[in-house]
């Protein structure tokens with residue numbers, strides 16, 4: 001099945017001294033999703049937000065769909081805190097060693113959607129057995145940790161493989177891309193089967209954001 005395209009601006013590229021203003025920018029455009037990157041300084045060499053950030057944004061009234069990307073060595077220890085803080089979708093990486101199946105099931109039992117994430121060096125086959133157990137597969141198109149890196153077009157065959165399995169098996173998970181996504185690279189990803197587009201730098205740097213959002217809606 002083909003999902004309508006979704007643009008998920010990444011809070012990482014917003015104003016860290018005024019996150020509410022960045023969230024308002026997204027909501028005022030009529031967009032529904034907000035991508036929130038959570039880093040632990042261990043799985044990736046950077047630090048960002050925690051559950052309290054989500055709680056505070058909810059307290060300020062945000063109704064956006066919180067697409068929460070956990071870049072953590074031990075994500076299973078934190079899924080409950082993020083679900084309770086208001087994460088609508090919690091995505092965990094396949095690379096660290098923990099109970100992936102149990103953690104994805106736990107995320108759903110907490111009332112959130114569950115996603116699985118692959119780093120650039122991780123082949124599609126690493127998540128093949130989990131595809132029926134997830135709401136979203138996130139293909140990293142940069143090495144995670146920092147915004148503003150160039151898009152890796154060598155990830156396109158991985159997207160195409162995942163999209164092919166989705167079709168063959170009559171599954172409906174969303175296929176998301178994250179890293180170096182702008183209008184041009186998003187078009188390549190869309191052609192390969194992606195339907196959900198994280199945009200940090202390209203979104204927050206866009207001078208005409210309504211036009212930017214409208215172009216994504218047409219993908």
Ligand code: DX5
Pocket residue numbers: 010011012013035037069142143144145146147148149178179180181198199200201202
């Ligand atoms: C990187 C994060 C991304 C980041 C993307 O580790 O997972 O979500 O915000 O930033 P851009 O769009 O600038 O590549």
Ligand code: ZN
Pocket residue numbers: 010035036037069178198
């Ligand atoms: Zn991300």
